[in-house]
Amino acid sequence: MSKTQPQSTFDPPRDDLAVHIQHLNYFFGAGDLSKQVLFDISLDLPRGQIVILTGPSGSGKTTLLTLAGALRRLQDGSLRVLGKELVGLGDRALVNVRRNIGFIFQAHNLFESLTASQNVEMAVELTGNFSSKRDQAVAMLSALGLADRVDYKPQSLSGGQKQRVAIARALVNHPQLVLADEPTAALDKKSGRDVVTYLHNLSRQEGCTVLMVTHDNRILDVADRIINLVDGRLESDSTPNAFVHSKTQEAIAEVSADMFIM
Amino acid sequence: MIKRIPLAWLNLTHDRRRFATSLAGVGFAVLLMFMFNGFMNALYDSQLQLLNRFNGEIIIVNRLRTNMFVPRAFARRRLYQARAFDGVQDAYAMYISEVNWKNPETRKSRGVRVIAINPDEPVLSIPEIETYRQLLKLPETALMDTKSRVEVGPVEPGIISELADRRIRLVGTFTMGTDFASGNGNLLMSDQNFLRYFADRGPEEDKRSFATVDIGVVKLEPGTNVERMVNVLRENLPNDVLVMARDGDNGFVIRERNYWQENTNIGFVFSLLTSMGFFVGIILVYQILYTDVADHWAEYATLKAMGYKNGYLLGVVMQEAMILSVLGFIPGVLVSQLLYTAAGNATGLFFQMTPERIVNLLIATFIMCLVSGAIAVRKVQTTDPADVFLTLTQVLSQVSS
């Protein structure tokens, strides 16, 4: 049950938006088994914004993340990532889009047979920079505090260190968009906080956009914006620190002490 | 070092124990193929031991002698006729038959093959004939093949026993090797002795005399064109004899080999067994590759999410297949070489590891690994990078709820 929307019904592309979603619908399966998981999602993520995507399990937030990451083919609606329309793109073109996006998974997914540096270099090789790949990898790992572990294999690294290597791999090519799926779920409080602090700094310094799916309440404060997805629909979209704005401001009448005395 | 990270090599070798067992597995499959192939070739090659010792370029036999050991004779006159042609240096006579030899120790009779020639004629390239030439001219004497099977008993000069119920004395030994028709061993004697023992071998064989010959060996003048000579003889000799070059594509050796290939089950059985070895190899290598893909499925899917093409992953799997095939082949060959020697000693058959056979089996090993790789690769192709997200989150949500 998928139809291709004519591109002319959507707004024109905008440079200031890293992710520009308009009326996106997504279905799993085909024919009779088709199940809709995203309903009419429209979302603008400006460049340099840190956005947390939250919601109950099964709400479709991970699906939305995978779609933004060009990991699945799209038919219905408009999803522009870093200026490129993903709806209707074939597999080969999608692969090319992925190279500009950094993925951070919940599991580090590092190759046990490669050192930390080599794992990161795998990402650099995609760009063809064979001569500088080692330097780039070491620089990235050092920025994450792993300078003395660059030649260690994952079995000699702690959980937090492995996740940082995975993050280094995701960021070494300085992608403009970083997609993270529960990046702190497997980490202790300190490592988790370090990771999100790094992402926060990175976003501020390099202007990269971070879209993170998480349940971790400890790190919500790092976000500029929290988007809540429930049953495939956008439920709310707020900035965590402006908590006053989520309540309507009551008008205050002339206050007298009698109000507070029984 | 400006080159790609060798992911295939590193993945394969990371776990040393697993790598060693993988190579052992491939080596085993290679070993199986070598052994079965080796047995088959040994059986064929052994048939040709005698043939390869004929001191002549052209062979003449009775046309009905479909393989070398069919007991059909032709007239010696044909040899005289052959000698008359230009280019023919000489034409020698040879007799051959299968007879019972009594083991002097166990007193049990065993079939052996008897070959008879004129000791003064250089019919066979067996140096011991020269050594024992005078002794062979004595009555009731023979040389025994040291490679005869154990059942014939002790093989030394001086042994006296019975051949076809008649007394015989071994005056020396030579080395050749057994095959199907030789039964348990080979005996070499003079033609005169042969005719004394075996002029009449009963209804199964043609009667023999000096007027008949079992196999004619024609030696050409040096530099004579063999093919031309074969044609000349064919045109000029009557049709009751078959004239063939010994070597070459249409030669006697090949004909013999083809006979054994087509008329026995050797070819079928051993080819079947070799194929089984091949398929065992495919399954083994596929297992190894599949396990690597399955164990590292999340990592490979992550590569896809990073932007690696499917082609790269296929390349990694195929590289692993190649590495396994080459490195597994080496121990396989080495052990096979040892086993060839052992088997040769045990059976008396001629086990030969020729460069051609090594190359053939190396190619077979390559193909074996390519096929396994191609099958394993399909698994990789179906890896959906998005599943890496979903599966993990689903697992986590199950755990936390």
Added chain:
Amino acid sequence: MKFTNGAQELTYGRLQDYLSGSLFKSTMRASDDQPSFDLVYQDTTLIELQVLPWDTHPYPDIEMAIVRASSCVAIGCHPELDLLRFLLDENRKIRFGSFQTDDAGTVFFANRILGGEHMDPTELEVCLLSVGAIATRYSDIIIDKFDGQRALNSALPSKL
């Protein structure tokens, strides 16, 4: 500024957000080294707002903080026994917050609410208004009745 826990930091940020947009925005001052603010209610009464970390609390998986709003009502009041009886009696009538004293005989009015992510903006505002209104009204009453004086216009360190 160092925060003891994340909830304290979050609460501080939210207080800042609230105050910057509230009727207190012109009079609010933030301390440089402590997580606390000063603000003036109705031009007369100084309210001190502190964000305090709460380490031992009933919820092991989350962090908590407390917001304390207090105002100094009077100093040097006597007779002490009558003062204390009066303060306790009035406490019963007051909706939010209570009168408190310290060793030096200073009388405060203070109210505390739960901070962190569960802090409610309306509750925060009611807390502040309550402290401001009560402190303003009772300052005169207590000074008259118990012969006290107005407190100086500066933030005093106060205990929970």
